[in-house]
Amino acid sequence: MSQTPPLLGHLAIIGLGLIGSSIARAVRDYGVARQVTVTDASAQVRTIARDLNLGKVVETSADAVRDADMVILCIPVAQCGSVMAEIERHLKPGAIVSDVGSVKGAVVRDMIPHMPANVHFVPAHPVAGTEQSGPEAGFAELFADRWCILTPPDGTNDSAVKTTTAFWQALGADVEIMPIDHHDQVLAITSHLPHLIAFTIVGTASHAEKASDTEIIKFSAGGFRDFTRIAASDPTMWRDIFLNNKAAVLEMLTRFNNDLAALTKAIRDEDGETLFKTFASSRKTRLEIIKMGQDSAAPDFGREHHRKKPGAIPLPYSSSLDPD
Amino acid sequence: MSQTPPLLGHLAIIGLGLIGSSIARAVRDYGVARQVTVTDASAQVRTIARDLNLGKVVETSADAVRDADMVILCIPVAQCGSVMAEIERHLKPGAIVSDVGSVKGAVVRDMIPHMPANVHFVPAHPVAGTEQSGPEAGFAELFADRWCILTPPDGTNDSAVKTTTAFWQALGADVEIMPIDHHDQVLAITSHLPHLIAFTIVGTASHAEKASDTEIIKFSAGGFRDFTRIAASDPTMWRDIFLNNKAAVLEMLTRFNNDLAALTKAIRDEDGETLFKTFASSRKTRLEIIKMGQDSAAPDFGREHHRKKPGAIPLPYSSSLDPD
Numbered sequence: 219m220s221q222t223p224p225l226l227g228h229l230a231i232i233g234l235g236l237i238g239s240s241i242a243r244a245v246r247d248y249g250v251a252r253q254v255t256v257t258d259a260s261a262q263v264r265t266i267a268r269d270l271n272l273g274k275v276v277e278t279s280a281d282a283v284r285d286a287d288m289v290i291l292c293i294p295v296a297q298c299g300s301v302m303a304e305i306e307r308h309l310k311p312g313a314i315v316s317d318v319g320s321v322k323g324a325v326v327r328d329m330i331p332h333m334p335a336n337v338h339f340v341p342a343h344p345v346a347g348t349e350q351s352g353p354e355a356g357f358a359e360l361f362a363d364r365w366c367i368l369t370p371p372d373g374t375n376d377s378a379v380k381t382t383t384a385f386w387q388a389l390g391a392d393v394e395i396m397p398i399d400h401h402d403q404v405l406a407i408t409s410h411l412p413h414l415i416a417f418t419i420v421g422t423a424s425h426a427e428k429a430s431d432t433e434i435i436k437f438s439a440g441g442f443r444d445f446t447r448i449a450a451s452d453p454t455m456w457r458d459i460f461l462n463n464k465a466a467v468l469e470m471l472t473r474f475n476n477d478l479a480a481l482t483k484a485i486r487d488e489d490g491e492t493l494f495k496t497f498a499s500s501r502k503t504r505l506e507i508i509k510m511g512q513d514s515a516a517p518d519f520g521r522e523h524h525r526k527k528p529g530a531i532p533l534p535y536s537s538s539l540d541p542d
Numbered sequence: 543m544s545q546t547p548p549l550l551g552h553l554a555i556i557g558l559g560l561i562g563s564s565i566a567r568a569v570r571d572y573g574v575a576r577q578v579t580v581t582d583a584s585a586q587v588r589t590i591a592r593d594l595n596l597g598k599v600v601e602t603s604a605d606a607v608r609d610a611d612m613v614i615l616c617i618p619v620a621q622c623g624s625v626m627a628e629i630e631r632h633l634k635p636g637a638i639v640s641d642v643g644s645v646k647g648a649v650v651r652d653m654i655p656h657m658p659a660n661v662h663f664v665p666a667h668p669v670a671g672t673e674q675s676g677p678e679a680g681f682a683e684l685f686a687d688r689w690c691i692l693t694p695p696d697g698t699n700d701s702a703v704k705t706t707t708a709f710w711q712a713l714g715a716d717v718e719i720m721p722i723d724h725h726d727q728v729l730a731i732t733s734h735l736p737h738l739i740a741f742t743i744v745g746t747a748s749h750a751e752k753a754s755d756t757e758i759i760k761f762s763a764g765g766f767r768d769f770t771r772i773a774a775s776d777p778t779m780w781r782d783i784f785l786n787n788k789a790a791v792l793e794m795l796t797r798f799n800n801d802l803a804a805l806t807k808a809i810r811d812e813d814g815e816t817l818f819k820t821f822a823s824s825r826k827t828r829l830e831i832i833k834m835g836q837d838s839a840a841p842d843f844g845r846e847h848h849r850k851k852p853g854a855i856p857l858p859y860s861s862s863l864d865p866d
Contacts, residue, residue, distance in 0.1 A: 320764070345764045348841035349828070359847040364763050394760070403752040409764025411746070415739055416765070418805055420824040422735070422798045428727040428790075435830045436718070439688050440644070440669045440733025441740070441772050443837045448765050450828035453821035460809050460817055466752075471806055474746045475799075481742055482795055485784045493784055497777035500744040504673070504774035506759045513767045517672035519843040523683040 225381070225388055226251035230286035232279050232301060234258040234267050235452070236347060237318045238292030239356030242272035244389045247358045257282040258353075259293075266353045280308045288314045288385065290342075295319040296458040299328030311336040314378045318344055320409065320455070322369045322401045324462035330371070338378030343367045343401065344391060345409070349450040362390035363511050369398045406466035411474060413456055414467065416449040549705070549712055550575035554610035556603050556625060558582040558591050559776070560671060561642045562616030563680030566596035568713045571682045581606040582677075583617075590677045604632045612638045612709065614666075615653075619643040620782040623652030635660040638702045642668055644733065644779070646693045646725045648786035654695070662702030667691045667725065668715060669733070673774040686714035687835050693722045730790035734783055735798060738791065740773040741780070 229251040231238050238256070245251050254273030258264050268275050276282050283289045283305045291298055298317055309315065315337050319325040322341050333339050346364035348355065366386040370379050383393045396404070423434050423442055434442065460467055484492040507513045514520045553575040555562050562580070569575050578597030582588050591599050600606050607613045607629045615622055622641055633639065639661050643649040646665050657663050670688035672679065690710040694703050707717045720728070747758050747766055758766065784791055808816040831837045838844045 345761045347764075350841045355841065357847065362847055365760050367761070400752075404757050404761055405764060407747050407750050407753050408758055408761040408766040412743060412765035412769055414805060414809075415743060415769075415802070417821050417824055418802045419736060419739060419798060420827050421820055422794070422801045423731050424823070424827055425801075426731050426794075426797070428724075428793075429731050431830075433728050434732055435827070435834050435836060436689050437669045437691070437728055437732040438831050438836050440671075440729055441736035442732040443831050444768055444772055445736055445739075446824065446828040446831055446837070447843060448768055449821075449824035451821075453818050453825075456821050457814050457817040461812055461814055464809055464812070467809060468806070469752075470746070470750075471802075473750070474743060475802075477746045477749075478739070478742045478795075478799075481738060482792070485738075485788055485791060488785055488788070490781050490785055493781040494777050496745055497741050497773075497775075497780050499748070500741055500770065500773035501777075503744050503748055503759070504770040506755075507762050507767050507770055510759050512759060512762050513770070514845050517674045517679065519771060519845050521838050521843050523681065523686055 224249055224252045225384055227287045228253040228255065228285055229273075230254075230282040230289045231256045231273065231292055232258075232282055232289065232305075233292035234263050234272060234353045234356075235292060236351050236355045236360075237344065238290070239267070239270070239272055239353040240358065240360040241290060241292065241318075241356075241389065242267075243270075243356055243358040244361065246271070246273070248388060250385065250388045251288075255282045255286060263353055270353060272353070279304045283308050283310075283313070285310055286313055288316065288381070291315075291317040291319075293317075294452075294455050294458045295321050295325050295462050298325045299332065302329045302332035306332040306334055309334055309337050312338070314338045314340055314382060316340050316342045316382055318342060320405060320459050321463040322367075322398045326369070326371060326398055338375045339371065340374060340378050340382040341369045341371075341398070342382060342386065343369070343405070344386065344389075345405075346391070347451070349447050351452045351455075359390065361386065364391050366391040366393050367401055368393060368395045369401050370395065371398070402463050403466045406463055406470045410459055410463055410467050411470045413448055413451065414460065414471070415474070416445040416447075417456070419445050420449040548573055548576045549708055551611045552577040552579070552609055553597075554578075554606040554613045555580045555597065555616055556582075556606055556613065556629075557616035558587050558596060558677045558680075559616060560675050560679045560684075561668065562614070563591070563594070563596055563677040564670075564682065564684040565614060565616065565642075565680075565713065566591075567594075567680055568682040568685065570595070570597070572712060574709065574712045575612075579606045579610060587677055594677060596677070603628045607632050607634075607637070609634055610637055612640065612705070615639075615641040615643075617641075618776075618779050618782045619645050619649050619786050622649045623656065626653045626656035630656040630658055633658055633661050636662070638662045638664055638706060640664050640666045640706055642666060644729060644783050645787040646691075646722045650693070650695060650722055662699045663695065664698060664702050664706040665693045665695075665722070666706060666710065667693070667729070668710065668713075669729075670715070671775070673771050675776045675779075683714065685710065688715050690715040690717050691725055692717060692719045693725050694719065695722070726787050726790045730787055730794045734787055734791050735794045737772055737775065737780055738784065738795070739798070740769040740771075743769050744773040
């Protein structure tokens with residue numbers, strides 16, 4: 219038993235991928251709710267959830283939300299509307315309904331029509347994740363020191379916003395509240411555009427004629443491997459994000475293309491000064507991210523460097539070679 | 543004393559940034575040479591090199607190379623020609639001259655005119671690094687399990703290539719030999735294009751009108767922060783790389799732009815199938831990189847995840863809110 223009573227009575231989590239299962243673990247480990255009910259559309263995932271002890275596992279979303287004080291949809295954004303339609307008649311009056319979608323405009327648009335008048339809708343987006351997916355990939359510390367953005371529609375009950383804020387803080391996150399449209403513009407820059415670029419460059423490298431696939435892999439430590447991490451993220455989730463934040467993503471793409479064209483011109487014109495100035499200013503951004511605790515200060519993300527077979531390669535002494 | 547005699551008699555390292563100082567540490571720690579002489583154009587760096595015990599520190603490149611059996615230039619690629627001009631009259635007959643430049647065509651073009659007939663030129667590129675620079679950033683394990691590419695010009699002495707191969711293997715690297723032009727094409731894909739894209743996107747984000755600089759930093763864990771790491775790399779080094787591998791980089795940029803245009807069209811047309819197929823194939827590349835030991839299998843590059851202030855946020859119990 220924790221020393222303070224749990225924040226929530228009964229929490230329901232629908233969808234047990236990386237985010238849903240991480241929430242379940244954190245809530246369990248930190249004692250954030252008295253009772254947790256979980257479900258997933260996949261029977262296989264539900265079985266894993268039982269093995270992982272993520273909460274009381276039920277078969278349907280409708281069963282999960284009955285009697286829940288807070289319901290969180292942790293599913294691809296394109297599915298939020300239909301799951302809301304499944305649960306709307308089963309929600310407890312006064313319950314808080316939330317989600318974790320990476321786009322908010324489309325999710326709110328799809329969920330609002332199914333929102334009963336006597337529940338509180340507090341859309342949320344924890345800006346956290348890894349490139350892995352599924353219930354086994356989750357871990358309780360995923361949200362520590364990350365930001366969770368809430369985008370409550372106008373008129374949302376203040377207490378519901380406060381409870382949702384306290385919930386994410388209990389999971390270790392900092393909470394920011396912002397308008398729905400603004401969220402989608404900010405995330406288009408800090409998340410959606412970077413993912414699209416990463417997916418693109420992995421494709422470009424994979425189809426390069428001038429280098430074999432093996433060479434691309436072997437020499438990926440020159441920079442390419444970094445991009446492959448976020449490009450390994452869940453394809454369904456990302457398809458849905460781009461289809462549901464189209465306008466903001468297309469606008470950022472236009473800006474990116476203009477900037478890339480300017481650097482391309484500098485290379486073509488051998489304009490070293492422009493290249494140097496652009497490159498030098500990038501360091502500042504990195505340092506600010508580290509200062510604000512949003513990335514590791516360790517070089518190379520703190521990747522491990524091992525010495526392979528130390529001293530295992532016996533070599534003849536050679537002081538110098540004969541000149542040709 | 544190590545159990546086998548050192549591979550080299552006398553090694554000279556010119557330039558003590560991340561790479562040069564890492565070589566010096568590895569050679570010292572693993573007993574790869576009997577004697578190491580180091581220098582750097584900066585007096586401040588030479589002082590640090592003495593404090594770090596990187597080898598015998600001398601003032602000039604000419605002094606460094608006298609009596610050296612192997613000389614390695616660890617300097618920005620645009621400076622290789624002029625440093626060669628400084629040392630050419632001081633090289634020991636039979637010495638091996640090498641470098642660590644990220645482009646090979648331009649470096650070989652600039653160094654060859656100053657190469658005495660009685661030394662052996664074995665250009666090298668260890669595909670390893672971090673975003674940090676300078677002598678303090680180096681560490682002995684930097685090259686472990688990374689690839690070092692040698693691009694010996696036609697007619698290079700076989701024994702010199704073998705010794706250089708053995709040298710990099712002693713530092714923990716795997717060695718691959720390839721033609722000069724091919725190196726520059728492969729690295730344009732696996733290293734130069736990714737860096738240019740990272741520099742570009744950091745600039746795009748920094749000048750975004752729709753999000754404040756603080757928001758860009760706060761919500762960078764959505765993907766953007768990954769790009770800021772390689773965009774924090776040394777600006778002089780990277781300016782020189784782009785100016786000296788212009789043709790291959792411009793060719794890869796054209797391909798990247800075509801691929802990005804195709805994905806942009808898929809978003810505009812709401813063509814979810816194309817998006818899904820492209821995204822799904824990226825995972826394979828990531829898995830191959832991990833399988834070949836070129837990145838960590840740990841999620842999120844193995845970044846640390848901490849729980850902030852565990853249990854430190856006392857919260858009132860609230861079973862559910864009253865309906866509005």
